[in-house]
Amino acid sequence: MTVSQIDEEVAKLLELKAQLGGDDGKQTFVLKTAKGTRDYNPKQMAIREKVFNTIVSCFKRHGAETIDTPVFELKETLTGKYGEDSKLIYDLKDQGGELLSLRYDLTVPFARYLAMNKITNIKRYHIAKVYRRDNPAMTRGRYREFYQCDFDIAGQYDPMIPDAECLKIVYEILSELDLGDFHIKVNDRRILDGMFAVCGVPDEKFRTICSTVDKLDKMLWEDVKNEMVKEKGLTEEAADQIGEYVSMQGGMDLAERLLHDPKLSQSKQACAGLTDMKQLFSYLQLFQITDKVVFDLSLARGLDYYTGVIYEAVLCQTLQAPTPAPAEQNGAVSGEEGGVSVGSVAGGGRYDGLVGMFDPKGRKVPCVGVSIGIERIFSIMEQKLSAEKVRTTETQVLVASAQKNLLEERLRLTAELWNAGIKAELLYKKNPKLLTQLQHCEETGIPLVAILGEQELKDGVVKVRNVATREEVRKLYKFAAEINKFVSCC
Amino acid sequence: MTVSQIDEEVAKLLELKAQLGGDDGKQTFVLKTAKGTRDYNPKQMAIREKVFNTIVSCFKRHGAETIDTPVFELKETLTGKYGEDSKLIYDLKDQGGELLSLRYDLTVPFARYLAMNKITNIKRYHIAKVYRRDNPAMTRGRYREFYQCDFDIAGQYDPMIPDAECLKIVYEILSELDLGDFHIKVNDRRILDGMFAVCGVPDEKFRTICSTVDKLDKMLWEDVKNEMVKEKGLTEEAADQIGEYVSMQGGMDLAERLLHDPKLSQSKQACAGLTDMKQLFSYLQLFQITDKVVFDLSLARGLDYYTGVIYEAVLCQTLQAPTPAPAEQNGAVSGEEGGVSVGSVAGGGRYDGLVGMFDPKGRKVPCVGVSIGIERIFSIMEQKLSAEKVRTTETQVLVASAQKNLLEERLRLTAELWNAGIKAELLYKKNPKLLTQLQHCEETGIPLVAILGEQELKDGVVKVRNVATREEVRKLYKFAAEINKFVSCC
Known part of the structure; x- marks a missing residue:
């Protein structure tokens, strides 16, 4: 068994x-929760909200709309889109009716949505959970249920303009999240294919050799070469030629040089990719983000559907153990070298053929997009903030009482604060001790406490104390009229 | 077949x-999407975001934290919690490993979370999708995948204080969403059970008679009585006695009167419920929300797990056909009387036993909560806004050009706007026509257009046009230094 x-x-x-x-x-x-899944506690949710706010603000700054799709799709919608990874799809039980599967990513549902609604251009983001029956590695941030944050531009446009914007977005988000230094690797599926062709890889082996190259950031070249030659039957000579190319890194200069490479320039595909790469870098220069972008011929993202430019953002930082290591979502890959983890935190590329797979007449809608590897980012943020106190509520005032039998007064004042838009709480006890009430403020970070007492009620005032400094002011307390003075002191 | x-x-x-x-x-x-599910397009998402913002602001104003749980649970976690409705649970296919089901509501996962983490008090909200293999009625707002917005207070507190806050929250949210007049029906499971006892309903028939009473807002009394007597074997006399009670509506006065009702006061349970009902109304008076709250003995929410106070908010408005009629989620019920739809938009109650079902030692955590029937609210908002233009992006400026060959200038200015935090777009064409660019502003509601031209570039200025009024200003345009002036004009 x-x-x-x-x-x-x-x-x-x-x-x-x-x-x-x-x-x-x-x-x-x-x-317990299901294998590979987890609950988010309030502190984790506060961090998640902060990260999402940064990302969504960026997407909105770039003029994106948002859509949502169901968590499950007809099984056939997902069939034939993920190659070998299809085995990782969660199916629903056949309880009569349609055969359904949980979504595996947000890209295929997006393509289905475009084809179904005959949409030919849109700039949209979609933040939602996706599901993969993968081997989970929870401590390393790899889950069976995880978020994807996708931004995509669909439409027939002039080359590389939307592609450059996707890279600008990755640059902005990673800078704002302040995760440490990063760089963005860029390559092109056409350059890879052209390179395989001129190195003598048979057409039918392009995809499998591509997925071996994809392992270069996790494996040494020797092992990658071994896999190509021994497992996949490539000639040693072809493998060595590939080895030369995939060690190359640079910028626009490299693209220029390779356009004149005697071997590579014989491939029309490679030339088209290299010309676009030059164009892309010229736009990245205008965006002033070339300091972080590297044209890297070893980048070969796994997913079948890419047709043009591909990219992946990697954090340069050296993480300390115990390290929440890379989430390998959306084909984003991760590398480990002797305790030092370098993780992919974003990835994407151009996929001009996917929407056409859903259109009855095969009409294509060119698309380019990026997916932010949010689980990895959560892990890093959680680690950064693990020692710090993170507030999980936004309460501004606790309405407390110094004596017994003031529940009614507390309820009345709290309701007035709520009605004035102030975030307020009270303890749900008839006669809580003042100390208990003050402790609640300290534990949950509530900055102000309004303290009701017999004397204050007679005087028509309320004592407001700053919990941290213990400074106190007596505020006029005429339930409705003076509420705004109270607000301004908060 | x-x-x-x-x-x-x-x-x-x-x-x-x-x-x-x-x-x-x-x-x-x-x-297509799976039966009973739908995509949200950008306009629907804009409405959804607006509704969620109102609801979340209210939850935060009341000092709530938030949590999240996985979309699926171990099948056994859901077993035995939903009575007859269990047949509506979506199971996942057995692909090896654990047997899983999609969550049916957010309350059972919440109880599982509390028991698993030994949490004895928390005030949390949770907004997420739940799944029911119900007969969908999409035009009436009933889906197989739908949102629930739950707010719950767990903890051992003095009676009715958290319960009153839940009602205050429903009152605030429905007022702020401006859906028209509404009222909130309140009852108590103990009053219902006491009533059944003194009317001569055998103990083992309480639940089934309760679910018949639950149909009173959809069916005439005659039909309800028929079901009790003919289908469920109640005596005619018992049914008639129930009929008298369930026609009663009132406030604190009714609770007071029933405490002295010769028959009902013989039930200890009923008396406990009625005493709490009086207490509840005294707090609601302090909150000044008794104008919308009705103590209604016919309210009998279906779910098994309620143990004390129960409530349900209903819109009074008469909707026009084609009416997106009530979403019957979370046991929220709906009524239709000859073309006039009156819909439940929120519901909840006290469930003191549910967490104990998950605790190995059966330790109880008293809970009270409310679920906002958000799909119904979406439908109403969509209907209200169907004729109106709803902006789906927040873009402030389109960077346009009046002549050819200014793509580079457009890209550079757009990037500077992004870097300054301004929401900006450009068309992804090398040489778009000015008219096309202006049309894009009008179609998507972008209020400002920055127009670059040869002359302006020479003069170091940029022309900024208000799309609606066509007013134009010439702003100094020195890419970095003058950016703030540009910001202030937006």
Whole structure:
């Protein structure tokens, strides 16, 4: 029996037991979330909200709309889009009706949406969870349920203008999130294909050799070469020629030089890719982001559907152990070299053929997009903030009482604060101790406490204390009229 | 063969065809979303964002934290929580490993979260999609995938204080969303149970009679009575006695009166419920929301897990056909009377036993909460805004050119605007016509257009036009230094 078979048997037996009412009605549940998934607690949610705000602000700054699609699609919508990875798709049980699968990414549902609604141009972002029955590595930030943050530009436009904007977006987001130094590798599927052709790789081996090259940031060249020659049957000579090209890195100069490379320039595809690469760099110069962008011939993203420029952003920082290592989502890859983790945090590229796969007449809608590897970023932010106190509420004032029997007064004042748009709380006890109330402020970071007492009520005032400095002011307290003075002091 | 069997066969055949490559590689897909689900287009998303902002602001004003849980749970986590409705749960296919189901609501995952993390008090909200294999009625706003917006207070507190806050929240949200007049029905599971007892309903029939009473807002009393007597075997006398009680509506006065009702006061349970009801109304008076709250003995929410106060908010407005009628989510019910739809838009109650079902030692955590029926609210908002233009982007400026060959200048200025935090766009064409650029502003509601021209570039200025008024100003245009002047004009 395998481990997963055992898990399954156990689950079946427990379910049977639960149905039988087991343990005198007190059913013993396995109290856990599904394998590879997790809850987000309030602190994690506060961090998540902060990261999303930064990303969404950037997408909106670039004029993007947003859409949403269902969490599951018809199974056939996903069929034939992910190559070997299709085995990682979650299917729903056949309970009668349609056969459904959980979405594997946001790109295929986006293409389905465009074709279905006959949309030929749109700039949209989509932030949602996707599902992969992958081997989870939770401590390394790899989950079976995880967020993707996608930004895509669909439409027939002049070359490389939207592509350059995608890179600008990655640059802005990674700069604003302040995750440390990063660089963005750029390549082009056509340059890769051209390179394979001139190095003598047979057409039918392009994809498989491409996925081997894709491992270069995790494996040494020797091992990559071995896989090409021994496993995939490439000649040693072809592998060595590829090895020369994939060690090249540069900028516009490299693209220029390769356009005159005696071998590579024989490939029309490669030349088209190299010409576009030059154009791309000229736009990146106008955007002043070439300091972080590298034309890197070893970049070969896995997904089948890319047709042109591809890119991937990598953090340069050396993380300390225990390291939440790279999320390998969306084909984003990760590298580890002796305890030092370097992680991919964004990736994407051009996919001009995908929408056409959904159109009955095969009409193409050119697309280019980028996906931010948000789980990896969450992990880094959580790690950064692990020692710090992160507020999980935004409460401005706690309405407290110094004596007994003031619940009604507390309720009345709290409601007035709510009605005035002030974030306020009270403890749900009739007679809480003042100390308990002040402790609640300190634990949850509430900055102000409004303290009601018999004397203050007689005087028609309320005492407002700054929790941190213990400074106190007595404010006029005429329930409705003076509310604005109260607001201004908050 | 049934229709769903046919659908299924067709889906299987189409998938087989797709695998075989069918149609010369151009596969014919059924271009649709899964039954009972829909995409949100940008306009719908803009409305959704607006509604969520109102709701989340209210939750935050009341000091709530937020959590998130996975979209699927272990199947056994959901077992035995939903009574008859369990048949509506979506199961995942057994692909090896754990047996999983999509969440049916947010309350059971919340209870699982509390028990798993041994949390005994928290005030949290959770906005997420839930899944029910119900008969969809899309035009009436009933979907198989739909949002729930839940706010819950867990913890051992003095009676009715958190319960009153939940009602205050419903009052605030429905007022702010401006959906028209509404009222909130309140009742208590203990009053219902006490009423059933004193009317002579046998203990084992409480739940089934309760679910019949629950239909009173959709069915006439005669039909409800019929179901009780003929289908559920109640005596005519018992049914008539129930009929008298469930026609009662009032406020604190009614609770007071029923405490002295010769029959009902014989039930300890009913008395406990009525005493709490009086207490609740005293707090609602302090909150000044009794104008919309009705103590209604016919309110009997379906879900098994309620143990105390229950409530439901209903819109009073008469909707015009074609009416997106009530979403019956979370047990929220809906009523239709000859073309006039009156819909439940929020509901909830106290469930003190649910968390204990997950705790190995059965330790209870008292909880009270409310769920906002957001799909129904989306439908109403969409209907309200259907004729209006809703902006789907927030772009402030389009960077345009009046002559050819100014792409580089446009790219440079746009990047500077982005860097200054201004929401800006440009058309992705080398030489777009000025008219095309202005049309883009008008179609998408961009208020300003920055127009670059040869003369302006020579003069070091940029012309900024207000799209609506056509007013123009010439701004100094020194790429970096003058950017702030530009900002201030936006």
